[in-house]
Amino acid sequence: xxxxxxxxxxxxxVTALLTASLVxxxxxxxxxxxxxxxxxxxxxAVSHAILPGVAVAAMVGVPLSLGAFVxxxxxxxxxxxxxxxxxxxxDTAMGVVFTGLFGLGLVLVAATPSDVHLKHILYGNLxxxxxxxxVQAVAACVGSLVVLALLGRDxxxxxxxxxxxxxxxxxxxxxxxxxxxVLSATVVASIQAVGLILVVAMLIxxxxxxxxxxxxxxxxxAWAAGSTLAASVAGTFVSYWVDGATGPCIVLALAxxxxxxx
Amino acid sequence: MLLGADWLGVLTEPxxxxxxxxxxxxxxxxxxxxxxxxxxxxLRGWALMxxxxxxxxxxxxxxxxxxxxxxxxxxxxxxxxxxxxIGAVRAGTRLKEDASxxxxxxxxxxxxxxxxxxxxxxxxFQSILLGNLxxxxxxxxLQxxxxxxxxxxxxxxxxxDxxxxxxxxxxxxxxxxxxGMLTGLLLGxxxxxxxxxxQAVGAALVVAMLIxxxxxxxxxxDRFGRMVxxxxxxxxxxxxxxxxxxxFVRGATTGGCIITLQAAVFVAALIVAPRHGLIxxxxxxxxxxxxxxxxxxxxxxxxx
Numbered sequence: 001x002x003x004x005x006x007x008x009x010x011x012x013x014v015t016a017l018l019t020a021s022l023v024x025x026x027x028x029x030x031x032x033x034x035x036x037x038x039x040x041x042x043x044x045a046v047s048h049a050i051l052p053g054v055a056v057a058a059m060v061g062v063p064l065s066l067g068a069f070v071x072x073x074x075x076x077x078x079x080x081x082x083x084x085x086x087x088x089x090x091d092t093a094m095g096v097v098f099t100g101l102f103g104l105g106l107v108l109v110a111a112t113p114s115d116v117h118l119k120h121i122l123y124g125n126l127x128x129x130x131x132x133x134x135v136q137a138v139a140a141c142v143g144s145l146v147v148l149a150l151l152g153r154d155x156x157x158x159x160x161x162x163x164x165x166x167x168x169x170x171x172x173x174x175x176x177x178x179x180x181x182v183l184s185a186t187v188v189a190s191i192q193a194v195g196l197i198l199v200v201a202m203l204i205x206x207x208x209x210x211x212x213x214x215x216x217x218x219x220x221x222a223w224a225a226g227s228t229l230a231a232s233v234a235g236t237f238v239s240y241w242v243d244g245a246t247g248p249c250i251v252l253a254l255a256x257x258x259x260x261x262x
Numbered sequence: 263m264l265l266g267a268d269w270l271g272v273l274t275e276p277x278x279x280x281x282x283x284x285x286x287x288x289x290x291x292x293x294x295x296x297x298x299x300x301x302x303x304x305l306r307g308w309a310l311m312x313x314x315x316x317x318x319x320x321x322x323x324x325x326x327x328x329x330x331x332x333x334x335x336x337x338x339x340x341x342x343x344x345x346x347x348i349g350a351v352r353a354g355t356r357l358k359e360d361a362s363x364x365x366x367x368x369x370x371x372x373x374x375x376x377x378x379x380x381x382x383x384x385x386x387f388q389s390i391l392l393g394n395l396x397x398x399x400x401x402x403x404l405q406x407x408x409x410x411x412x413x414x415x416x417x418x419x420x421x422x423d424x425x426x427x428x429x430x431x432x433x434x435x436x437x438x439x440x441x442g443m444l445t446g447l448l449l450g451x452x453x454x455x456x457x458x459x460x461q462a463v464g465a466a467l468v469v470a471m472l473i474x475x476x477x478x479x480x481x482x483x484d485r486f487g488r489m490v491x492x493x494x495x496x497x498x499x500x501x502x503x504x505x506x507x508x509x510f511v512r513g514a515t516t517g518g519c520i521i522t523l524q525a526a527v528f529v530a531a532l533i534v535a536p537r538h539g540l541i542x543x544x545x546x547x548x549x550x551x552x553x554x555x556x557x558x559x560x561x562x563x564x565x566x
Contacts, residue, residue, distance in 0.1 A: 041364055099473055255368075
């Protein structure tokens, strides 16, 4: 039995567990909105679209996360504008924007000598997380949870009953944009800590589990957050035992309960 | 004159290399088949299916590497599993389509990454992700041509039924088409195109090839037949010019050049498209403002 808890004697494991849990809960809360709204692939889009921003930031010497955030928000804004002002379907509009930005980013990264590590962005480095990245991820996740706690009711109304929201005078466009900006910030801040694939999955699967298990928004949130917490802990332990990449282990630990609910 | 001849020499230099010619041909073939399918996917609202499949093939590729089988085989098997999985989640739960797609592809991609992290030396991941068009082997090139030809043949034989299913499944069912089978066929063709494109431009960018040409064509015409031709022209044109241009861009990935070019063509179409472009929309709204009677009619939905 002592072998099971040997993991917890390692500082880096404790840090990894806490980071994964916090990022997981923030993403799980967002994923409930995202899945109900039909925006599941927005996290995927944003996470690809940050590349040109990262490349440009590396070129001009500003913090990479600033470039990433600007470029992620640009992706969200452009897709929304394209959807409203052309006859393209929402998913096509989003697809055109994020693939275009990603292609541009690849050309920029290749054409400029910089130390942007594509692999690092893809997988993250949960077990070897650096202090600055950790602080950034924690700040963004706590920030997004606070914003959602303060505005959650209004955002929910705008998302699920836009006509009613407009009648009672809520700034619908602004609130929707706030939700998407919070989403972008969380994605950007978490990618460096836990890797792209984990963030993208955590923005979809917890919400999907919530939808399967509950009919009301509150219980849905609880199911989403609870299952993500459990999966973060279980996945991190498993990755230690099998000596495999941590992010993918957590994603699989999250997919298993989903499969069980279907 | 001398200067002119010199320029000509520089411009034709890439074509004197066999690897460049091969790269352009393979890129064009992959782009052709992806562009044609992108029209169907844009109609059906499945733009991100290509994205999902491109991620889902990873575990198949890694397993194929471990067993020493061809990558394409593993990729096709994994893509088929993903398609069946997405279908099962959509049919068996109340999740929306995008969430069903998302749950399945993230899990499969994660499985692929985990398997890959356990490999000692590992697959050349960079080339799966970003493609390696300039260094593609003869065998891979042949595979790509064969897949492209097979997909195009099937599309040519069934294109009318596929349009009916993509455009209006309810109507297709009413006129007695086997909707389930045709939907499966479209997904299977998309999976095959994804595998073909994977070798040419890489997983990350095959996604763009399955979205942008169809979206561009959708802005330029209202007829499906014409849309397919326009998409094919945009896709193949970008692939040929992009692959050729990447010879001159220092350090750039060929795939990145192709996709950036496609996006540029899309932006141009977005601005100048005759009926659905931004300039046309602007002029239409100005016309309405100048003519209050027309504006009133338009507000009532008459004559739109």
